[in-house]
Amino acid sequence: MAQHWQETLPVDQYIVASGGLLHEYDRKVLTFLYQPLIGPACLSLYMTLWAELEENRLWSEPVTHHNLMSIMDMNLKDIFHARQKLEGMGLLKTFVKNSDEGRSFIYELQPPLTPEQFFLDGMLNVYLYRKVGKNQFSRLKRFFSDKSVQAEPGFSEITKAFQDVFLSVSPEALRQNQETATDMQAEEGKAFIGRPDASKIQIDPGEFNFELLLGGLQESLIPKKAFSTKVKEAISNLAFLYGIDALKMKNIVLSAVNAENEIDIDELRKAARDWYQFEYQDQLPALLDRVQPARHKANIEKPKTQEEELILYFEKTSPRQLLIDLSGGAEPSKADLQMIEEVMFKQKLLPGVVNVLVQYVMLKTDMKLTKGYIEKIASHWSRKKISTVKDAMQLAKNEHRQYLEWAEGKKTPATQGKRKPVRKEVLPEWFEKKRDGDTDKQENQPQVDPDFEIEKKKLEEELKKFKSGR
Template sequence: MAQHWQETLPVDQYIVASGGLLHDYDRKVLTFLYQPLIGPACLSLFMTLWAELEENRLWSEPVTHHNLMSIMDMNLKDIYHARQKLEGMGLLKTFVKNGEDGRSFIYELQPPLTPEQFFLDGMLNVYLYRKVGKNQFSRLKRFFSDKTIGADPQYAEITKAFQDVFLSVPPEALKHNPESAIDLKVEDGNSFIGRAEASKIQIDSDEFNFDLLLGGLKESLIPKKAFTSRVKEAISNLGFLYGIDALKMKNIVLSAVNADNEIDIDELRKAARDWYQFEYQDQLPALLDRVQPAHQKAGIAKPNTKEEELILYFERISPRQLLIDYSGGAEPSKSDLQIIEEVMFNQKLLPGVVNVLVDYVMLKTDKKLAKGYIEKIASHWSRKKISTVKEAMQLAKNEHRQYLEWADGKKTPASQGKRKPVRKEVLPDWFEKKSEGEQVQPTGAAGHDPDFEIEKKKLEEELKKFKSGR
């Protein structure tokens, strides 16, 4: 399993580079538009790296990551996670070189989107709206906009053109000695200091099944040429943003076709948004990690046991997909999604860990996602700093009896001696085998037979004897 210390060490050096000149106005864009989505730690890392650049230059001096840890007062694990978020948001490119003296990195800062690009992005603006709400979103739009120059019809433009101000020189003056010819090319390996247009967030088109979409549209009158590269980019982004698969996207695409048999991207966005808000009661999607990060996976190439198969399953799917699988393909309810979102954001649990938690709680509460119960266990896992699926499964086994008491309303040992029916215990599949080879027993079990069915029969026999007055 790749841990953060396998990717970066405090002694590894890094150099900060810039993909273009960063302006002071970018600080406001990063603070007010990006920070709600990536968090203060990511913003702090970006600003710290930015500060290491010399003014109006594109390169910093090489330093070690230990220096960065000291300046930011953060451990390397948090810095590594913040770096990944900046990379995913298109604000940072990372390059690594493995040499005899160890690893060295180049962190190339990327300019953020302009306010206009951000608010018209089609993805980031939706996530920001969902995060800050309608009033704050409107306030931010006003903050990053102003009155258009020349909007007052009483003003007439009198700006002079180039030819009105300057004279053209005689052609002879343009002739020069070949020996004094001006070399307009920059030296090899160098580039002019400037700023390219910031790259928008673009979901890989391989993430969306276009073959299935086009197959479903064969009988329609939409020509293939209508699926331009811009349209495909929009469909990929909308599919990721709203969780729309190829079959559901078919009707959305059909509703966005205009009279010229072209797909109107604005109408496509509107139709996708309307579909999502209809499905989720006027809500908009939030920005969540989709699946367990690669550096927190167990690294199982080929599972040999049922437990390893479950680990791979929990690592490869999102919590939302787990709820869909539980309900046989039906979309999860708004309240269930809110519970998952709050657990991931408030307790800072990774998606794979949340999957284990949901699987455990659903089976303990008759497939009901009890908010108070899941939040209590999530808080415990957060304090224990559980970050992998395997750790979550092991802790659930170790603390099983304690979690039972929480589910039953914190029963005390004394109260458990009262004559109450012994309820049948339902356990996840991964409870059947402990890593130490020891079977986890349900509460109240008297025997130690590893077979759960045999144990259940023994419990029923004990109950009969108990009721008969033993």
């Protein structure tokens, strides 16, 4: 992934355009519905770009990114990552042009979804519910809804139709010649000021294995024509949202088939949600970064040491994939996945940091994830505001003795009077790296018992496989 300084420089100019008229009500939608998902920095960038547009116009004046940095009091790296989140959420389109005079951008603001579209979206509403909780979600629904006209008792509609009010004219008067038709269109290179429908979040259907899904379904159960474009888009969104593979999706699709042998999308959403809540004890998925965010990476392009290779692996791998790699390709258990999700969600740890935590804990606890132990270390790292893989490794080295005491704290009083046996430890490979000139710390490094050399070599081989496959 390219770094922000390769994509944008302070001297690069940009122009703000609007993909449609933005209404004052959109500010409330962005503030209360989108902000919990994208954060205040993204909202601030959107509002700042919006403010640069003249009222009821579609284009702003050209200005440099340095000006944007000054107005927002943010560095270009944070602005760049906020821009990417707006793009991913469908709120911004970015265009770039390279010329002899330099690089220039067009930032086209996209209107947000209407409240009705948002609450019926099927993805964003689920993420918002998980983010803000049931009570706040219900409050937001009340805020963005009102009593319908049809709910008023005793009223009946008497609205007149067009033909009831206006007289018709002769066909010749309505007929347009070619010149008249041209006059009705916008001039070349221009577009009428308006507001197109807001773009919904859509996961590329190519990301889902429909061949495997269709291969497991007989034509007599569901005809292939039932998999329309809308149905495929819904399936790909639900597969991403709930982490459902093609084999599990088969039963969910079967439960959503109606009497006409068509797939009811609403029933499909309900079935997918029920499946996820059954699997994860009534929880809903959270919107989290799948891998370490670019702004918290070590910017290692060509690793020179084995430790740098491991840092790069942790940064490019999701915690779920790490568990799969550590188990030799086997799917992780539901309990382990839920534990990792809780650590990421409650302790606000980034994916790369969680990877270091998982490897450290598993190698110290005989390849088991002990909930109390991992949560205690995670809360410590959260308080220390650890956000990079390198910092997580360093803190694990510095606090190793403290973590040993936490691990040994479960011993019963009856065993405390006995002489403690020599502890046989298996530590991560990066943990045992000695730093030049740090002789005192080298002497205090815990020694690995010779009896564990075989197991250590196995773990080293596993790590080599991980890195060779990346």
